[in-house]
Amino acid sequence: MCGSEQNYIAQAFNNNWIAPVGNNIDLFENSLGKFIKEGVYVTALNSGTAAIHLALIILGISKGDEVICQTLTFAASANPIRYLGATPIFVDSESDTWNISPVLMERAIKHRIKLGKKPKAIIAVHLYGMPYKVNEIRKIADKYGIPIIEDSAEALGSTFRGVQCCSFGDLGIVSFNGNKIITTSAGGALVTKNLDIKKKAIYLSTQARDNAPYYQHSEIGYNYRMSNILAGIGRGQMEVLNNRIEARRNIFDNYKNKLERFPNIEFLNEPKDHFSNRWLSCILTSSYELREEIRLSLEANNIESRPLWKPLHLQPIFIKCPNYIDGTSEDIYNRGLCLPSGSNLEEADKERVISVISSIISRRALKLA
Numbered sequence: 001m002c003g004s005e006q007n008y009i010a011q012a013f014n015n016n017w018i019a020p021v022g023n024n025i026d027l028f029e030n031s032l033g034k035f036i037k038e039g040v041y042v043t044a045l046n047s048g049t050a051a052i053h054l055a056l057i058i059l060g061i062s063k064g065d066e067v068i069c070q071t072l073t074f075a076a077s078a079n080p081i082r083y084l085g086a087t088p089i090f091v092d093s094e095s096d097t098w099n100i101s102p103v104l105m106e107r108a109i110k111h112r113i114k115l116g117k118k119p120k121a122i123i124a125v126h127l128y129g130m131p132y133k134v135n136e137i138r139k140i141a142d143k144y145g146i147p148i149i150e151d152s153a154e155a156l157g158s159t160f161r162g163v164q165c166c167s168f169g170d171l172g173i174v175s176f177n178g179n180k181i182i183t184t185s186a187g188g189a190l191v192t193k194n195l196d197i198k199k200k201a202i203y204l205s206t207q208a209r210d211n212a213p214y215y216q217h218s219e220i221g222y223n224y225r226m227s228n229i230l231a232g233i234g235r236g237q238m239e240v241l242n243n244r245i246e247a248r249r250n251i252f253d254n255y256k257n258k259l260e261r262f263p264n265i266e267f268l269n270e271p272k273d274h275f276s277n278r279w280l281s282c283i284l285t286s287s288y289e290l291r292e293e294i295r296l297s298l299e300a301n302n303i304e305s306r307p308l309w310k311p312l313h314l315q316p317i318f319i320k321c322p323n324y325i326d327g328t329s330e331d332i333y334n335r336g337l338c339l340p341s342g343s344n345l346e347e348a349d350k351e352r353v354i355s356v357i358s359s360i361i362s363r364r365a366l367k368l369a
């Protein structure tokens, strides 16, 4: 937290708007919309998962439909497809962004159409803050007339050709969960260029109440709106978003500068036109064994690190879903590790991480010599 969050929370208390309606929500939505792109409409919700769920509902996804989804991502990208009784079709990643491969995605779309069912939506993810191939994915989506849900949960502040992520999809979503680059403790938002869609999202997220003086409902609704108190936290966090991006990018650069001299450690570079908020600093080691050795050694030094997201096509809950896989995400998963990346990491913390990793690799080199 940066300091002004409590002032905005106090405003909510002072004017007694302790509900999923009020001034903080409006102002948070406006400031987020301005940040993403002039002219977008933001609906603040109580999670990123809720935003994906509403996006799918608004696109008319229902039981038996198929939805293309990047396999290398957090389960929350795909779970809402199942809430609706639809089927996720998992597509593998490409190695230069770790995101959905345009080649495999088009192959998947063609094959599903041949089997008699055109996918109804595409969920593409900017993983760890790295933008997916925005233009290539858009071109294919348009060629087949399939809308894109842009999962920007990890990518607030990332850009492609200087344009903010969450402005490229037919619908975009962000998350303000506690682990994300800015947080409202729990929260998310749906982003659209269409005011009617925003109105629909507000209606669905507040129990889909008909316009009547009594409580009447003609559609199933949800309790997904963000509270005015949490939106106060969001307003304060927006003031430090650019600092957070700078801090995360510095952490990544610092790890990279100190570790890239080792031939068995790689970093994901930004392809041309891609700017990542570097939400998490990840490394790719030369083997699963080295990855585990580093992870366990960090753990022995009381430093938490984590393997990357386990691809969804390997998850017990999704194992029976159709997939279009070439091994890229499994390889990245086996060799990848997320290093400590919190914006408040101190110099000494980073030095400890770097020294544990350096000493493992130097020891290995000695053994080989």
Ligand SMILES: *Cc1c(COP(=O)(O)O)cnc(C)c1O
Residues within 6 Å of the ligand: 046, 047, 048, 049, 050, 073, 074, 076, 077, 125, 151, 153, 154, 174, 175, 176, 177, 187, 188
């Ligand atoms: C965190 C996350 C979500 C879900 O957001 P919540 O606010 O936690 O519900 C969705 N997709 C990705 C890629 C995420 O990292």
